[in-house]
Amino acid sequence: MNSEATIFSRHYCVFFEKSLTTVQMEILLREFMMSIGRTMSRYGTILGHIKLLAKLSELAVEHYLFLSLTTLDNVNVIPSKCWPNASGVH
Amino acid sequence: MRILLFGGFLGSGKTTTILQIAKYLTTIRQEKVVIIENEIGAAGVDDKLFANSGLQVKSLFGGCVCCQITSDLISTIDEINETMNPDWVIIEMTGLAYPSKTAMSLKKYSKVYSAFKTITIVDRGRWSELIAMLKPLVLGQITGSDLIILNKVDLVGEAIEKIERELHEIDEHMKVVIISAAKDLSLAVLEEVVCCE
Ligand SMILES: Nc1nc2c(ncn2[C@@H]2O[C@H](COP(=O)(O)OP(=O)(O)OP(=O)(O)O)[C@@H](O)[C@H]2O)c(=O)[nH]1
Ligand SMILES: [Mg+2]
Numbered sequence: 001m002n003s004e005a006t007i008f009s010r011h012y013c014v015f016f017e018k019s020l021t022t023v024q025m026e027i028l029l030r031e032f033m034m035s036i037g038r039t040m041s042r043y044g045t046i047l048g049h050i051k052l053l054a055k056l057s058e059l060a061v062e063h064y065l066f067l068s069l070t071t072l073d074n075v076n077v078i079p080s081k082c083w084p085n086a087s088g089v090h
Numbered sequence: 091m092r093i094l095l096f097g098g099f100l101g102s103g104k105t106t107t108i109l110q111i112a113k114y115l116t117t118i119r120q121e122k123v124v125i126i127e128n129e130i131g132a133a134g135v136d137d138k139l140f141a142n143s144g145l146q147v148k149s150l151f152g153g154c155v156c157c158q159i160t161s162d163l164i165s166t167i168d169e170i171n172e173t174m175n176p177d178w179v180i181i182e183m184t185g186l187a188y189p190s191k192t193a194m195s196l197k198k199y200s201k202v203y204s205a206f207k208t209i210t211i212v213d214r215g216r217w218s219e220l221i222a223m224l225k226p227l228v229l230g231q232i233t234g235s236d237l238i239i240l241n242k243v244d245l246v247g248e249a250i251e252k253i254e255r256e257l258h259e260i261d262e263h264m265k266v267v268i269i270s271a272a273k274d275l276s277l278a279v280l281e282e283v284v285c286c287e
Contacts, residue, residue, distance in 0.1 A: 005130075005186055007130050007131050008131070009130070009131020009132050009133045010133055011133045042219070042223065043219065044219075045216050045219035045220070045223075046101070047219075047220070047223060047224065048101070048185075049100035049101030049185060051101070051135050052135075053135045053138055053139070064138070066135070066139060068101065069101075070101040070213070070215070070216060071215060080142055083109070083139060083142055083143050084109045084110060084113045084143050085113070085117075085143060085144055086109060086112045086113035086116050086117065086123075086140075086143045086144050086145050087144020087145070
């Protein structure tokens with residue numbers, strides 16, 4: 001079973017001519033995830049996990065978006081400010 | 091040093107759940123936690139999620155077949171024990187691994203832990219589809235776990251009672267907790283998950 005799995009894992013650095021807002025970036029990334037998901041779903045279910053971590057570089061404070069897809073067209077987006085703080089330091 | 095080994099299919103909610111467990115252990119119990127992340131693929135995502143949440147994380151990239159990673163896992167646990175001496179090591183297996191197989195090897199060859207628990211996360215939203223298409227893997231991940239976390243109960247999917255019944259057909263004594271890791275877990279659930287001998 002495991003040997004039939006396909007793994008695709010890459011880093012990309014994407015430059016835009018005009019800077020984009022976080023909201024515009026999120027829309028683009030959602031589209032990107034959905035387009036991959038549509039080719040890989042079976043009866044609406046992704047038999048795996050499509051996930052993406054985007055570092056938005058132009059901001060003064062480091063900011064990430066975590067995108068994840070397990071069911072067709074249902075992209076889940078979590079910005080880094082919503083990740084739990086588990087450092088024990090507040 | 092106690093070990094929690096988390097398994098469960100790709101995208102079932104392992105990282106989301108572990109983040110909450112780790113947060114509970116570090117902030118409420120004031121205990122030291124180290125995460126071992128066994129991720130598929132070279133461009134790690136989960137290790138960055140853990141690190142950005144302020145957790146110490148060791149990444150083990152590589153194959154997803156349990157037996158290939160076990161020796162690396164044992165040496166990583168030994169190293170963590172010697173150099174960091176945490177109260178807890180939380181391991182996130184890949185979504186294709188069979189956690190109880192890894193648990194068996196660790197119990198056999200690792201001597202540095204005081205308690206050990208294997209936890210498998212099940213995705214309510216995709217239960218029927220995954221059982222229909224990947225039954226041997228899904229059942230293999232569940233079998234032999236000390237605790238099953240039935241996650242994503244906020245999503246539509248198979249009836250929770252039916253999934254519970256099917257889980258108990260696999261093992262009638264199986265302990266099952268029902269959660270939505272996308273929301274704050276209750277203290278009772280957090281304590282149930284970390285309760286181990
Ligand atoms: N609606 C909902 N979404 C959830 C829940 N738990 C996790 N998710 C989402 O499901 C997606 C996958 O969660 P992860 O925690 O990354 O799953 P994982 O098992 O660690 O995934 P892999 O490491 O890739 O196998 C993310 O978008 C989570 O936000 C839940 O209880 N409800
Ligand atoms: Mg994960």
